[in-house]
Amino acid sequence: MVEYLKAHIRRIRYITGVASVILMVLSGIALGAKGLNLGLDFTGGMVTEVQVDNQISHNQLVKLLTPELGERVSVRQSNEEGRWVISYAIPPQGETAPNIPQILSKVSHQVDVVSTSMVGSQVGQDLVDQGGLALLISMLSILAYLCFRFEWRLASGSLLALAHDVILVLGFFAATQMEFNLTVFAAILAILGYSLNDSIIIADRIRELLVAKQRCSTPEINDQAVISTFSRTMVTSGTTLLTISALWIMGGDALQGFAAAMFIGVLSGTWSSISIGTVLPEWLHLEAKHYLPVEIDTAP
Incomplete structure (x- = not known):
C-alpha cells in the first residue's frame, strides 16, 4: 500500500x-x-412521553403514528422498557390536538401519558x-x-x-x-x-x-x-x-x-x-x- x-x-x-x-x-x-x-429542536413542536406494553416495537409505533401525526414524527425509546418519547409538529391553528392514547390503544392494552410538553417556535x-x-x-x-x-x-x-x-x-x-x-x-x-x-x-x-x-x-x-x-x-x-x-x-x-x-x-x-x-x-x-x-x- x-x-x-x-x-x-x-x-x-x-x-x-x-x-x-x-x-x-x-x-x-x-x-x-x-x-x-x-427537527423540532429548531422548528418547535410537541413532545409526549408514554408508557405502553413492553412488547411494542419501534417500527410498530412509527408505522401507526406517521399517518396520524405526519412524516416529521420522531419516536425514540426512553430509559425504561415500554416507555417512549414521541415528538411531532404542533397542529395548525383551528385543528384539535391528536389524541395519542386513542391512537396507541390500537396496538397496546396499556397506554399511560407520562408527560406532554411543547417547544414553541420562538x-x-x-x-x-x-x-x-x-x-x-x-x-x-x-x-x-x-x-x-x-x-x-x-x-x-x-x-x-x-x-x-x-x-x-x-x-x-x-x-x-x-x-x-x-x-x-x-x-x-x-x-x-x-x-x-x-x-x-x-x-x-x-x-x-x-x-x-x-x-x-x-x-x-x-x-x-x-x-x-x-x-x-x-x-x-x-x-x-x-x-x-x-x-x-x-x-x-x-x-x-x-x-x-x-x-x-x-x-x-x-x-x-x-x-x-x-x-x-x-x-x-x-x-x-x-x-x-x-x-x-x-x-x-
Whole structure:
C-alpha cells in the first residue's frame, strides 16, 4: 500500500481534489433545492412521553403514528422498557390536538401519558440563531489560529478543507432529508475540531519539509508530507470510523443522525486534508521562501 502510494500519490491528491470540488457543488445544489429538514429542536413542536406494553416495537409505533401525526414524527425509546418519547409538529391553528392514547390503544392494552410538553417556535428560532452564531465564532477562531500558525497560502488549504467537510455533511442531510437536530449540529462542531487536527498534522509537516528541503518543488514536498503522515492518518481515522460505525449500528434512532454526520465528516476530513489541504497551496504558489527568515540589509 505504501509503495503504491509513493508511486501514485500526486495523482491521488489531484483526483480527490477534483472530486471534493464536485461534491461541494452538488452539496450546495442540494442545500439550495431542498434545504435542511429541521427537527423540532429548531422548528418547535410537541413532545409526549408514554408508557405502553413492553412488547411494542419501534417500527410498530412509527408505522401507526406517521399517518396520524405526519412524516416529521420522531419516536425514540426512553430509559425504561415500554416507555417512549414521541415528538411531532404542533397542529395548525383551528385543528384539535391528536389524541395519542386513542391512537396507541390500537396496538397496546396499556397506554399511560407520562408527560406532554411543547417547544414553541420562538424557542426554535433562538436555537437557530445561537447555533449559527456558535458555528460562526468557531470558524472565525479557527481562521485566526491558522493565520497565526501558518503562512496564508498554507492556512487557506486547511480552512477550505474545513469548509468542505461541513458543506458535505449539510449537503448529505439536505439530499436525504434526514432530520437535522441539535445532536447533528453538535456533530458538525465536533467535525470541525477533528478535521482541523488532521489538516494541521499535514500542514505542519509541509512547513518542516519546505525549510529542510528547499531545492525540492512544492508538489514533491506535498507528496512527501502526505506519505510521511499516511500511517498516522489511517490509524486515527480507521479507529474513529470503527467507533462511529458501532454507534451508528447500535445507538438507535436517537443517535442515528449524530453518527451519520460524524461518519461522513471524519471520512471527508481524512481525504480533504490530503487533497484540498495540499493542492490549494500549490495553486497559490507556496514556496520554501515563504518560510525562510527575511534577510535584513545591514549595509550603511
